[in-house]
Amino acid sequence: MIVEGPKNNTSRVVMHVDFDYFFAQCEEIRRPELRSKPVVVCVFSGRTEDSGVVSTANYVARKYGVKSGIPIRVAKSKLSNSEAVFLALDSSYYSQVSESAMSIIASHADRFEHVGIDECYLDVSERAGSFDAAKSLAQDIKNEVKRQTQLTSSIGVAPNKMLAKIASDLHKPDGLTMIDPTSAAEFIAGMHVDRIMGIGPKTSERLKELGVKTIGDLTKFDLFRLIEEFGKKTATYMHNASKGVDDEPVIESGGKRQIMRITTLKTDATSSAEMLQDLYEICLSVFQTAVDRKLSFKTVGILLILDNLDNITRSKSMKVHSNSFESLHSAARSILEESMKETGPVKVRRLGVRLSELQSSEGQNTMLDFVSR
Incomplete structure (x- = not known):
């Protein structure tokens, strides 16, 4: 009986981002x-x-x-x-914060996989260029998320998803942990087996009965005995994982649903005029993200978070998809002005812009073609 596992792909650079105590x-x-x-x-x-x-x-x-x-x-x-x-x-409220942060993170990824409201995976193999360069990119992501949303996050950087998730959990909160592909097996060898994704309490308890407590123990454990206990598929996965091997790809998901940015105003605003400069900058930010991800949009939305923490959301849909900054900014400004007139006297603490109903705009013009000169 021959059981072959995947070979470890050390050329990949994968990040797992986890928002701290979200x-x-x-x-x-x-x-x-x-x-x-x-x-x-x-x-x-x-x-x-x-x-x-x-x-x-x-x-x-x-x-x-x-x-x-x-x-x-x-x-x-x-x-x-x-x-x-x-x-x-x-x-x-948590969804709004998450959407804003996820949009920022997705703009830095070659491939982006949305896992949950507070975590995601990124494949950055192409844009990082090397594993060493990925540390700087990860720090940039942390800094930008913190600056725009005030959220701290913990990021794990590794040659695969399993190791990246292990890494992100090691130095919380606000951590950044690298697992070098050349020493990944040694790095995780002393950890408890339940650090491996998919090994839950029951499996962990059975492994303990078999004398397997650490990931290093699992590496040394006879594969055929594992197969007898857990079946070929599960046993092979655990055996490979114990060596730091995981070929599961980062699967593009959720990255094209919407793009959102929220900013906290320097002082509470009582009129649309006080927010116009912030609005322009937010619109430019979400537009740049759309251009970078080669996406056009059909719906523009505004989010107002008031001083009493009430939320006001309004949106406007266009007849056709657009990749024009003028269209975006004009729609956002119109929505903002109408919203402030409708709601009466309020104090706005945070302002956000959302683009939705997105679709690929591959092959269309560059950002400079869309901004009025």
Whole structure:
């Protein structure tokens, strides 16, 4: 019986980006005074004020032993002597922050795979040019996401998806970890086997019974015995993974759904005129991303986040897809002015622009052809 696994492709450069304690961090961004306090984002069941589970906790709360999945009443007990803040999940707001950050990240990728609201993979093999250059690119991504959304993120850089995910989890929060392709197997050898994606509690427990605790143990374990225990497909995957081998590609997904940018205004705005310069810069940013990704758009949207944290969203669809900056900026300005007239006296704290109904514009002109001279 011959079992052949894939050969490790050390020429690839893959990143895994994970937003740190995402839901709780979003709450800290819109309420900066929470940063020094334990913040717990909850999924309330509605039966009582303490019924439900913890979705995410910030690192201050984690020092008290609060973690995802524990009952709210247990979390409250652990935090009884602190200034803890318990908040309900705000999916709409978190999605807006995620969309903005993901658009930034996708603009730096050769291929972009959206995994969840707070994580994604990038294949940057072509644009990075080398593994060493990828570190600088990863830092640029972290800096741009932080500057535009205030989010910190942890990034793992490695020759494949499995190793990149392991790396991103090693130095949280706000980490950047590289796993060199020439020493990947040695790098992960001492880690527990459950660091490998797909090895859950049951599999981990069975491996422990077989004397396999670390990834290095798994590397040395007889492959045919693994096949007897877990079947050929699973055993071969675990065997290859223990050597740092994973040929799963970064699969383009979700990158063409929309492009969004949100910025925090220097001072709260009460009129559209006060936001026109910010609007122009945001429009230019989303337009540049569309051009870089060779996409045209049909719908332009505006997002206003007020001082009381209420959201106002408006959009306008064009008759046909466009790749004109003038069309984008004109539509966004019109929507902004109409929205401010409709809502009456409000104070706008954050302003965003969204492009959606995207399609490929491959073969069309360059950015300079679209901007009025």
